[in-house]
Amino acid sequence: MDFTFELIKRDSQTTGRVGVMRTPHGEIPTPVFAPVGTQATVKTLSPHELADLGATLILANTYHLYLRPGAEIVAELGGLHRFMGWPGPILTDSGGFQVFSLQDLRRVGDEGVLFRSHLDGSEHFFSPEKVIQIQELLGADIILALDECPDPFDRDYNAAALQRTHRWAERCLAAHTRRDQALFGIVQGGIFPDLRRESARFLASLNFPGYAIGGLSVGESKETMNEMLEITVPLLPEDKPRHLLGVGSPEDLFEGVARGIDIFDCALPTRLARNGTVLTRKGRLNLRNAEFARDARPIEEGCGCYTCQHFSRAYLRHLIKAEEILGLRLSSLHNVYFMVHLMAEIRQSLQDGSFASRREEFLSEYQIVPYEVRRQNKEAWLARRRGSKTA
Amino acid sequence: MDFTFELIKRDSQTTGRVGVMRTPHGEIPTPVFAPVGTQATVKTLSPHELADLGATLILANTYHLYLRPGAEIVAELGGLHRFMGWPGPILTDSGGFQVFSLQDLRRVGDEGVLFRSHLDGSEHFFSPEKVIQIQELLGADIILALDECPDPFDRDYNAAALQRTHRWAERCLAAHTRRDQALFGIVQGGIFPDLRRESARFLASLNFPGYAIGGLSVGESKETMNEMLEITVPLLPEDKPRHLLGVGSPEDLFEGVARGIDIFDCALPTRLARNGTVLTRKGRLNLRNAEFARDARPIEEGCGCYTCQHFSRAYLRHLIKAEEILGLRLSSLHNVYFMVHLMAEIRQSLQDGSFASRREEFLSEYQIVPYEVRRQNKEAWLARRRGSKTA
Numbered sequence: 001m002d003f004t005f006e007l008i009k010r011d012s013q014t015t016g017r018v019g020v021m022r023t024p025h026g027e028i029p030t031p032v033f034a035p036v037g038t039q040a041t042v043k044t045l046s047p048h049e050l051a052d053l054g055a056t057l058i059l060a061n062t063y064h065l066y067l068r069p070g071a072e073i074v075a076e077l078g079g080l081h082r083f084m085g086w087p088g089p090i091l092t093d094s095g096g097f098q099v100f101s102l103q104d105l106r107r108v109g110d111e112g113v114l115f116r117s118h119l120d121g122s123e124h125f126f127s128p129e130k131v132i133q134i135q136e137l138l139g140a141d142i143i144l145a146l147d148e149c150p151d152p153f154d155r156d157y158n159a160a161a162l163q164r165t166h167r168w169a170e171r172c173l174a175a176h177t178r179r180d181q182a183l184f185g186i187v188q189g190g191i192f193p194d195l196r197r198e199s200a201r202f203l204a205s206l207n208f209p210g211y212a213i214g215g216l217s218v219g220e221s222k223e224t225m226n227e228m229l230e231i232t233v234p235l236l237p238e239d240k241p242r243h244l245l246g247v248g249s250p251e252d253l254f255e256g257v258a259r260g261i262d263i264f265d266c267a268l269p270t271r272l273a274r275n276g277t278v279l280t281r282k283g284r285l286n287l288r289n290a291e292f293a294r295d296a297r298p299i300e301e302g303c304g305c306y307t308c309q310h311f312s313r314a315y316l317r318h319l320i321k322a323e324e325i326l327g328l329r330l331s332s333l334h335n336v337y338f339m340v341h342l343m344a345e346i347r348q349s350l351q352d353g354s355f356a357s358r359r360e361e362f363l364s365e366y367q368i369v370p371y372e373v374r375r376q377n378k379e380a381w382l383a384r385r386r387g388s389k390t391a
Numbered sequence: 392m393d394f395t396f397e398l399i400k401r402d403s404q405t406t407g408r409v410g411v412m413r414t415p416h417g418e419i420p421t422p423v424f425a426p427v428g429t430q431a432t433v434k435t436l437s438p439h440e441l442a443d444l445g446a447t448l449i450l451a452n453t454y455h456l457y458l459r460p461g462a463e464i465v466a467e468l469g470g471l472h473r474f475m476g477w478p479g480p481i482l483t484d485s486g487g488f489q490v491f492s493l494q495d496l497r498r499v500g501d502e503g504v505l506f507r508s509h510l511d512g513s514e515h516f517f518s519p520e521k522v523i524q525i526q527e528l529l530g531a532d533i534i535l536a537l538d539e540c541p542d543p544f545d546r547d548y549n550a551a552a553l554q555r556t557h558r559w560a561e562r563c564l565a566a567h568t569r570r571d572q573a574l575f576g577i578v579q580g581g582i583f584p585d586l587r588r589e590s591a592r593f594l595a596s597l598n599f600p601g602y603a604i605g606g607l608s609v610g611e612s613k614e615t616m617n618e619m620l621e622i623t624v625p626l627l628p629e630d631k632p633r634h635l636l637g638v639g640s641p642e643d644l645f646e647g648v649a650r651g652i653d654i655f656d657c658a659l660p661t662r663l664a665r666n667g668t669v670l671t672r673k674g675r676l677n678l679r680n681a682e683f684a685r686d687a688r689p690i691e692e693g694c695g696c697y698t699c700q701h702f703s704r705a706y707l708r709h710l711i712k713a714e715e716i717l718g719l720r721l722s723s724l725h726n727v728y729f730m731v732h733l734m735a736e737i738r739q740s741l742q743d744g745s746f747a748s749r750r751e752e753f754l755s756e757y758q759i760v761p762y763e764v765r766r767q768n769k770e771a772w773l774a775r776r777r778g779s780k781t782a
Contacts (some may be wrong), residue, residue, distance in 0.1 A: 041717045042709060047701075069684065069709040075688055077705050085701045293460065296468055310438075310476045314468050318431065318460040325435045325716055 002181035005241045013356040015260035023089045023141035024180045028056045031257050033343040034265040035336045039064050040084040044332040047086040053337040057089045059265040063098035067117050071137035079139030080179040090216045091142040100149040128171035136178045143174035147186040158190035166202050184210040191224050193231050200235035210237050212243040233260040251368050254359040269335030276320045278331050279338040283367030292317040305337035394573030396632045404747040406651035406777045414480045414532035422648050423733040425656040426727050430455050434661040435723040438477040444728040448480045450656040455491035458508050460530035467570045470530030482533040485522045491540040519562035527569045527616040536563035538577040549581035557593050575601040582615050584622050591626035602627050603634040624651040642759050645750040660726030665710045669722050670729040674758030683708040696728035
């Protein structure tokens with residue numbers, strides 16, 4: 001079965017829309033939030049928990065799976081779906097974002113990118129053809145073209161990298177052979193409106209079955225990100241799904257949907273859980289805080305997740321303080337449930353015409369993490385990430 | 392409802408027996424293997440997973456819960472059952488074993504034991520009355536008397552400690568007020584037959600509703616442990632359950648049951664899982680080994696656990712190598728299932744008269760870890776344990 005995208009309804013007040021992607025491993029109602037399973041596991045969760053909480057699409061990372069356990073091993077074991085026991089739709093990224101985040105990046109050229117593994121320092125080469133071959137071995141339903149991910153504020157680098165990203169997009173299309181996978185192109189261009197326009201127009205001309213928007217949420221302000229979306233989205237074909245890569249926070253779902261985004265993915269829910277932080281309609285809670293020591297309430301009253309149905313904030317705090325894995329599990333489960341269900345509500349509100357008011361209501365209740373705090377968190381995270389990537 | 396123990400059947404060829412313990416939180420068919428939930432969680436597993444895999448009794452540690460989150464907090468939140476979301480029977484130990492394993496033990500006297508917390512170095516005092524009070528706050532169905540746990544090879548220390556343990560047993564009985572909890576006495580005496588006999592006779596005279604046997608599996612050989620059981624068990628009342636504390640390995644279940652033990656508890660299944668080791672009918676497997684990299688088989692063919700029903704050795708190996716929590720979860724789940732189901736088989740074989748042949752069959756297939764390796768592992772573990780207990 002080939003990949004299809006059906007547009008079901010357009011919102012009357014925003015650029016938001018409801019649709020459905022059909023893949024060989026099932027249907028994905030859009031807009032959709034995809035939990036991230038970097039190493040063929042959404043951290044701490046079992047595939048059955050993901051299905052139970054309503055996940056319909058998960059993302060796995062080509063860079064990581066290529067290095068460990070290796071794409072051939074995954075293929076030999078029946079492909080990623082069978083390997084990880086997740087029978088539903090999977091999307092793999094191209095590895096571009098990971099490779100370009102490496103400090104030990106060796107050399108970028110028109111042919112591809114030479115890099116060192118963060119695991120053992122061994123040298124590897126990703127070309128457009130190579131990342132398609134790897135993704136064909138992994139066997140995800142949706143795969144991505146190789147793109148170059150420059151510093152979003154460096155105009156000269158962005159202009160040069162964009163040409164390479166466009167040539168690589170053409171080569172990925174030419175190299176792709178599996179008809180049961182949908183290959184999406186990636187729009188780049190940093191924070192530069194003219195480059196974003198050029199990229200969107202060029203990629204649209206290549207007639208991909210879907211489009212990802214990359215190079216955002218990497219240090220620029222929310223306003224800049226939203227502006228880039230407003231520039232990019234209208235230039236992409238309306239009958240193709242649009243994926244905003246690596247985004248985002250609860251509020252980003254509303255802002256992205258309002259600007260025509262259909263697919264989101266982010267490791268935030270599981271990453272926050274590892275710091276003892278959980279999501280609620282009013283904002284984030286840090287369960288390590290002493291105020292929760294005797295708090296018999298669930299993380300959020302009315303939440304239908306397994307964690308909130310069975311455990312108190314006091315017990316979760318105890319588990320987290322005692323460094324018990326069940327604490328990570330239950331926090332991750334709640335956070336992923338929160339994002340998936342928030343998206344389900346957004347979808348429903350688009351269906352019944354209440355999206356704009358739902359968005360306003362949510363944003364009036366939800367305490368957004370201030371930009372400066374967020375920027376520092378992001379930088380600290382990127383630094384740790386780079387640190388852990390050097391052998 | 393008061394605690395009762397009903398003896399259902401005696402094995403004709405061994406001292407093994409089938410029974411049922413009835414507690415306010417449910418029935419426990421015996422012999423039983425109780426997974427250990429030190430900090431109010433069986434490491435990595437949810438209470439629903441424990442119920443699904445057939446666990447009927449779990450053990451929690453008084454020492455740990457007293458220090459964190461504190462017994463009053465657990466009581467305020469409705470007691471241990473509600474706190475940890477496990478509605479079934481719970482047993483708490485007295486904290487004696489943990490306190491006497493501390494390197495920073497301050498002073499033991501007739502009144503009790505003064506020690507320093509491994510968490511923050513703060514000073515605490517456990518008396519028999521105090522540990523009963525703590526266990527009444529925690530609210531387990533079965534609780535244990537405070538005992539002194541000496542080096543099993545030191546005769547003078549054992550002789551002196553035994554008198555203290557016996558006085559403490561009397562004081563625990565006198566201090567115990569909750570009629571919905573069964574307080575078990577603990578037989579000590581190291582590796583000395585006369586001391587074991589004296590302890591069993593004395594404690595039997597106090598008419599506890601059940602008896603634990605402590606101070607075994609702490610460095611002595613399997614032969615010595617079995618000899619101590621053969622000396623101790625016949626002196627305990629036949630109509631009371633007998634708990635062999637902190638034991639054991641799969642083969643120990645057969646050896647203990649054959650000598651009249653009804654209750655076992657051990658952290659081994661979850662501890663092994665943290666090292667990437669899983670249990671099979673043929674012995675242990677270390678999933679880190681390269682031979683499993685492309686192994687599409689489950690841990691054990693025919694195993695009914697969630698892990699074996701859904702995942703390959705290759706995937707588990709990948710998760711463990713990649714340090715993913717799901718690897719710990721799935722390995723722990725399999726190992727606990729293995730022990731609980733092995734005990735269910737033992738119980739069934741006692742019922743249908745095939746225990747002796749089932750025991751022979753198991754021991755002929757199961758590769759036991761050699762004594763010397765086991766002793767070294769145990770010492771390394773005790774050393775790490777002591778290390779982690781000093782602030």
